[in-house]
Amino acid sequence: MEYRNTPMDGLPSPAEILMDRRIRTLIPTLPSQYDPHYDCRAVQERLRFRQQRQHKYDLPSRPLKPLQENQEVVFHLNNQWCKGKVSRVGPQPRSYIITADNGREYRRNCLHIKVFKPTQPLNPRITAEDLFMAPTSSNHTNNPVAQTHLSVSNSFPVVTQTRKPVCNTARTTRTGRTIIPPQRFMDYE
DSSP: OHHHHSOBTTBOOHHHHHHSSOOOOSSOOOGGGGSOOOOHHHHHHHHHHHHHHHHHHHTTOOOOOOOOTTOEEEEEETTEEEEEEEEEEOSSTTEEEEEETTSOEEEEEGGGEEEOOOOOOSSOOOOHHHHTOOOOGGGOOSOHHHHHHHHHHHSOOOOOOOOOOOOOOOEEOTTSOEEOOOGGGGGGO
């Protein structure tokens, strides 16, 4: 016991290194020697650094908005998103009772619920009927030459692509690497 409490040359004793204080032995020492010696500044600095890191981690997070009754939502069911309505707030915090379109009720946490937003096509597709539509009555004139001129100018340009015959069997991958088949497959050309 005395050996573990004896300081080494320029270093604290093994007991001090382990417990950050001297241990009680038969040799009389001051009671203040038994108190642990903490570096309070280092502890406070580590705590401040950890709080800063936690604050930066929490910056992008926001509290979720509460859902209203009869609000249309989509919820997670069997690895799919199904449509339904919020019928009431659930018994646990952040949980809701949802009535699906098939009439069944499900309880879901708000993490598994999204507000339903009906999607509208941003870029409506142009069909062949749109390209070859007859001119409207406002574009109609008595002159047949002007009439054909108007119909050509109002229609969308039609781009035709011609394919070149592929005579080379080398293909390229998505990354641009050329795929060359082995020589044993070349005997059929």
